[in-house]
Amino acid sequence: MNFYSSLTVSEGSIRYSRGSLEVINQLLLPFEVVYEQINGVKDGYRYIQSLKVQAGQAVALVSILSLAVEIHNTFYNDDMLPPFNDKESAVNYIYDNLDYFRSARQTPYTLYSYIDIIWEAVIKENEVANDAEDIFVAYLERAESLLDEVVKNNQRLSYNGEKYILDHCLKFKDVNHQRVKVVTHGNFGEFSCLGVGTALGIIRQLNKSEYLEQTYCTETRPYNNGSRITAFELISEKIPCTLVCDSMLSSLFSETKIDAIIVGAERIAANGDVISTIGTYQLAILAKFFNILFIVAAPSAVIDLKSKTGKDIEIEKFSELEVTQIRGEVVEDEEPPVTSMTVKVSTPDVHVYAPAYDITPSNLISAIITDKKVLTRDNENDMFDFQELFK
Incomplete structure (x- = not known):
């Protein structure tokens, strides 16, 4: 089984081999590291809907691999008669299930990008395929190669991000200086993006090169992905890490020289507006005020050229319970097994405003780091030029 992880603690957020898929339950982190078996399309869809897997890359890959597992275990099960008599029925089956997964989440664009990549491979194979098996083999091979590509692309992105930060933040490229x-x-590490991650990939690379003094990770309410998952990743790898509440950032910036803010993205519009974890926009405003580099780490697959601006993109909402309740470890438990508990933290029946993402205007962004290259705003029109990424 292949592990797609930079951590030894979890052995990978996605564990896949042909016919088998296990995905870590993000809702239980960091107190429990639990993998759940995904046996097919319905399992994968429910897993995504329950937010046990949350951010874009992981959601997209769980979708594609759930179908891969179902294809393998249905078509190659000796105890079952293959339900597909010809390649047309196989193509229709794949199309219907990929289309089903498109409805699983509305905001993350990698879900659509990766599905399009897989579908393109299926259509290409259909031109030369002899039967349904040819179609299914093409699907499995492309899904598996995409998984490897994502890991490699995230690593390239981390190198690009490190170079940009060193070029713009350090006068002397010497660890002694x-x-x-x-x-x-938010969390844009291995649990959201695989391999080294995107935003956390850059931080990992800085630490590996001994250019990192300190990482401040936000709590990231209401899901607490920063305090639960990002801190877990950083602490597990002994990367310097300090947790800070979202509401304490102005105080931090006024007292501490911060060189760069590094965030991820779920989708980027054609004008450079960035859709990311709720709270990213206010962080960008603070970066502008305190003159701090605001860097977006994003694979090219999140760039949505069909949406002119961020206003054209649907923003998902959190359940109100994510704001009014919180889950954590019971601190009175001194010995294993440690238990967890959900408690209410708000006045009953209060109305809640709870978007899952916000839109950061492009003019607040210093650079967008992709797996292909670093993008900065054009001097003439103050816009990001994404066209060169897709030539």
Whole structure:
């Protein structure tokens, strides 16, 4: 079984081999590391809907691999008669299930990008395929190669991000002279993006090169992905890490010299507006005020050229319970097994405003780091030029 992880603690957020898929339950982190078996399309869809897997890359890959598992275990099960008599029925089956997964989430664009990549491979194979098996083999091979590509692309992105930060933050590229302090928000590490991650990939690379002095990770309410998952990843790898509440950032910036803020993205509009974890926009405003580099780490697959601006993109909402309740470890438990508990933290029946993402205007962004290259705003029109990424 292949593990797609940079952590030894979890052995990978996605564990896949042909015919088998296990995915870590993000809702239980960091107190429990639990993998759940995904046996097919319905399992994968429910897993995504329950937010046991949350951010874009992981959601997209769980969708594609859930269908891969179902294909393998249905078509290659000796105890069952293959339900597909010809390649047309196989193509229709794949199309229907991929289309079903498109409805699983509305905001993350990698879900649509990766499905399009897989579908393109199926259509290409259909031109030369002799039967249903040819179609299914093409699907499985492309899904598996995409999984490897994502890991490699995230690594390239991390190198690009490190170079940009060193070029813009350090006067002397020597660990004896200067190191950087960075802030990150949300979780864009291995549990969201695979491999080293995107935003956390850059931080990992800075630490590996000994240019990182300190990482401040936000709590990231209401899901607490920062305090639960990002901190878990950083602490597990002994990367310098300090947790800060979202509401304490202005105080932090006024007292501490921060070199860069590094965030991820779920979707980027054609004008450069960034849709990311709720709270990213206010962080960008603070970066502008305190003159801090605001860097978006995003694979090219999140760039949505069909949406002119962020206003054209549907923003998902949290359940109100994510704001009014909180789950954590019971601190009175001194010995295993440690238990968890959900408690209410708000006045009953209060109305809640709870968007899952916000839109950061492009003019607040210093650079967008992709797996292909670093993008900055054009000097003439103050816009990001994404066309060169897709030539």
